[in-house]
Amino acid sequence: MALQVVPPQRSEDSGSNQGDSAGDSSDESISVPSQSTTPNRGSVAGDVDDGDPWVTPQDMALLQALGADPGLRGRGNLRQSRVRRLPRGTRPIKLIGEGAANAVFEFKIPRRSCSDPDFTGLLLRVAKVPSLNHPPTYNYLLQQDFYQATIKPLLGIHAVQQELVILHKSGIVDELNKFLRDIDHSRKVKFRGTFIGLTDWGFLVEDMRPQGKTTPLPLCLSPHMLTSLDPDECVLIEFKPKWLSQSPSAPKAANRCRQCAMELRNLVKDPSRDRKLPERKPCPLALVNEDAPWQANSPFRLAPQLAGIGSDEHYREALRSIANHHAIHELKAQQDLHDKLGPLxxxxxxxxxxxxxxxxxxxxxxxxxxxKQSIKIRMGDFDWKDPVVKFDRWHGAEEELINGGFYTADWILCGGSYYNPPTLCALEFASGKRSNQAEVLNIQERDGAKKKTRETSIAKAEARAKMFNHKTDVAALQELLEPYKAEPSSDPSTAVRDVLRSHQR
Known part of the structure; x- marks a missing residue:
């Protein structure tokens, strides 16, 4: 089936769009839209006059393939049969969440006629750029092709529904960026000053927030956040399953999995006060693994905000069901199938x-x-990763985890004291000793300052342990590690980790 444009309808309260030709909002003459396969080249929303083409032959072919690929027929509704269009006058009303690469908005369209497309239950997802008017690099058509041709066949109904939407001449990009400027002071510090790239395209994505009677609370796209819509009905949790099996290129003697090693690395590199400790995040090896050590598989690591708010046992069982859901099993199987070697x-x-x-x-x-013991699971954020941009970063991260001791360290030596790594990885509780020599993350001041007490401790430790030197803010890290301090007489080459932490559920 070929793709069809669903043109916007004229509306009395439609807003103007800077750079548009006055009075034209439907573009009835365009039967199949597109953008350049060079990301967004010549595709600035609203900058094309009615007589100017914004469809290239390459994009026409790609759009037709998205709508009528015979190789995927019979596998379900995997191909988008039409492309909806945001009508002029559409406005953002809430920033649902944002990351480094994209932002998701709740939006409101102007008064509609019965012939207008229905946008109920959908959110607008758009790519970000580092600063306002920065050239965009995101290619929506290629990303949608990757989603439909690759992700949907692998995960089926468990993938969040996503479709292309035309933003051309809607004025929505200007509105989104005005909205972001107005709320910039309330955004996370690391995202302030970032905006939406100029584009003719966006994505409509399934709104996973439970549809209740009350106004929803903001939903953050980072892991482990809790959002409730109707206090009498449902809550929505979200988390990153990450590496559900150990990295194939991890050391055989690893004490922790790829993700727990990465969380430990991030903690050491940036021990900021608001950073969540690794043990408060899920260990991926404890998911889809009912036999995982109890110390590592607390269900509340998926959603710490659900602990202690009442009905603990109900939520505990629900979170266990999520951790062992067949959708997570399928995700793990596909991860394993597609990578046998690891980033190294x-x-x-x-x-x-x-x-x-x-x-x-x-x-x-x-x-x-x-x-009720009722759950609904969907997975999203499946953007194709460009190896030109990402591959060296993946390879370098794996080298750093190995060479820095984050996979294998038994102890952290910081400020002259020993601490247990606060990871609670399933591998840390596996039976059998991996090495006769203890491995220690030796933390030094980032500015090069040293203390005699630490020098003495290091000298003693070096005689019996393998040391991995790292520089960071020692005082900040010590404050975070205080609950994990080892006994003064503990010998890191023989001591046994105390796993009975009173605060761990």
Missing amino acids: YAERSDPYFIIAMTLRDCTCFAQIHRR
Whole structure:
């Protein structure tokens, strides 16, 4: 079936769009829209006059393939049969969440006629750029093709529904950026000053927020956040499943999995006061693994905000169901199938490895009913990763985790004191000693300052342990590690980790 444009309808309260030809909002003459396969080249929303083409032959072919690929027929409704269009006058009303690469908005369209497209239950997802009017690099058509041709066949109904939407001449990009400027002071510090790239395209994505009677609370796209819509019905949690199996290129003697090692690395590099400790985040090896050590598989690591708000046992069982859901099992199977080598040995040109890394970076959205044992799971954030941009970063991160001791360290030596790494990884509780020599993350001041007490401790430790030196803010890290301080007489080469932490559920 060929793609069809659903043109916007004229509306009395439609707003103007700077650079548009006055009075034309429907573009009835355009039967199949497109943008350049060079990301957004010549595709500035609203800058094309009615007589100017914004469709290239390459994009026409890609759009037709999106709508009528015979190789995918019979596998369900995987291909988009039409492209909806945001009508002029559409306005953002809430920033639902944002990350480094994209932002998601709740939006409101102007008064509609019965023939207008229905946008109920959909959010607008658009790509970000580092600063206002920065050249965009995101290609929506290619990303949608990757989603429909690769992700949907792998995950089926468990993938969040996503479709292209035309933003051309809607004026919405200007509105989104005005909205972001107005709320810039309230955004996370690391996202302030970032805006939406000029584009003719966006995505409509399934709104996973439970549809209740009350106004929803903001939903953050980072992991482990809790959002409730109707206090009498459902809550929505989201988390990153990450690497559901150990990295194939991790050391055989690893004490922790790829993700727990990365969380430990991030903590050491940036021990900011508001950073969540690794043990407060889910260990991926404890998901889809009912036999995981109890110390590592607390269900509330998926959603710490649900602990202690009442009905603990109800939520505990619901979170266990999510952790062992067949959708998570399928995600793990696909991760394993597409990567047998790991980032250290994978080939830059291997398309299967790129798919595996995309599957390892998705977000899981799960609705939990407050009274019934009922859950709904969808997964999103499946953007194709460009190996030209990402491959060296993946390879370098794996080297750093290995060479920096984050996979294998038994102890942290910081400010002259020993601490247990606060990771609670399932591998840390596996039976059998991996090495006769303890491995220690030796933390030094970032500015090079040293203390005699630490020098003495290091000298003693070096005689019996393998040391990995790292520089950071020692005082900040010590404050975060205080609950994990080892006994003064503990010998890191023989001591046994105390796993009975009173605060761990």
